[in-house]
Amino acid sequence: MSRVPPVDREFLDRARARQDRLTKPPGSLGRLEEAGVRLAAIQRTERPRLGPGAVVVAAADHGVTAEGVSAYPAEVTPQMVLNFLAGGAAINQIARAAGAEVYVLDVGVNGPEFPAHERLIPARVRPGTGNLVREPAMSPAEAMAALQAGENAARRAVSEGATLLAAGDMGIGNTTAAAALTAALLGLPASEVTGRGTGVDDAAYARKLAVVERALARAAAELGDLAKADPLDVAAQLGGLEIVAAAGVFLAAAAAGLPVVTDGFPVTAGALLAARLEPNLKDYLFAGHRSVEPGHARQLEALGLEPLLDLELRLGEGTGAVLAFPVLRAAAAVLAGMATFDEAGVSEG
Structure with missing residues (x-):
């Protein structure tokens, strides 16, 4: 597993001091200012710069769809992978507008292997997870393989020029898995983190909530207190x-x-799982947006993150993250390019 070094606090202080000397009233650019300071600390400079971005859209299927938790059938997952590769999805358009490359990581799609494509990263661990109500979603070894597949995809994006990176997702049924995992890691009841996902009706939502509750009970019977268990086992x-x-x-x-x-x-x-595995990760994380899923706000609270955007999105694919790329570029440009009062010869109030 990749080890993440802590950010340099000296550069954090130096960047904040520069931010406070720029030709504007202190704090007048709101959270853009703190974003710039954090970017400076990550890059170990007082003048951060961000160039091309990338998003790794990880795709996999979920056995829990057999419980009727989604408004869409499982075959949508491989169909959408082909749509990503053809450039026809929302993330493709948003990435193009935001100056970002799209990589598609097949880590667990249930279906035939996809044709080779320059932006496809084939790393299928297994063809979808088990039904988490009735059995573990995967083995610990498969979880480690999925983690490593994501790491390798990120390394490729970095080697090809990415200067900031996001993850996206595609997997019918994955808000059910996300609710169960979030509830387990944060020690919360299923009702606080389970939403309507793709837009299920009341009956399907009731089924989904019951599924998450049963899955949590089954996992707790195997691991004990889920909030204290090994995060990768959870x-x-x-x-x-x-x-x-x-x-x-x-x-x-x-x-x-x-x-x-x-x-x-x-x-x-x-991200919550990654931060449990490597606490230093939090210093590198930015929240692209806050979705309408109720559990998302609880995740961001646990990570200590404020969303850069709040557009009532609930699509996934990395869309909200990539929409925030220009905001982060602007935050870096402000800190790097604005003159201080001394440099500009402007009188302070």
């Missing part, structure tokens, strides 16, 4: 292959010294 019981892969994306990118951006509920479950 993920093996309750998570998704793409959720664990997202954790790997964050760990490897941060280990390479890049800022990393969370997306919606499933991806942030991956």
Whole structure:
């Protein structure tokens, strides 16, 4: 597993001192200022710069769809992977507008192998997870393999020029897995973190909530107190292959010294897992947005993150994370390019 060094607090202090000397009233750019300071500390400079970005969209299927927890059938997962590769999905358009590359990581799609493509990373650990109500989602060894697949995908993106990185997700049924994993890691009841995902009706939502509760009870019978158990063992019981892969994306990118951006509920479950495995990761994390899923706010609170955007998104794919890339570039540009009062010869109030 990638080890993440702590950010340099000296550069954090130096960047904050420079931020306070820029030609504006202190704090007038709100949270953009703190974002710039954090970027400076990550890059170990007082003048941070961000260039091309990338998003790794991890895709996998979920056995729990057999319980009727999603508004869409499981075959949508491989269909959407092909859509990503053809450039026809929302994330493709947003990435193009935001100056980001899209990589698609097949870490657990249930279906035939995909044709070779320059942006496809084939690393299928198994064809979908087990039904987490009735059995572990995956073995601990498979969880580690999914983590490593995400790490390898991030390393490729970094080697090809990415200067900031996000994870995205595709997997019908994955908000159920994300709810179970979040509840387990944070010690919360299922009702506080389980939402409607793709937009299920009341009956399906009731089924989904019951599924998460039963899955938590089954996993607790095997591991004991889930909030105190080994995080990767908990993920093996309750998570998704793409959720664990997202954790790997964050760990490897941060280990390479890049800022990393969370997306919606499933991806942030991956960030939560990664932060439990490597606490230093939190210093490299930025929250792209806050989705309408109720558990997402609890995840961000646990990670100590404020979302850069709040657009009522609930799509996934990395869309909210990549939408935030220009905001982070602007935060870096402000700190690097604005003149101080002394440099500009402007009188202070």
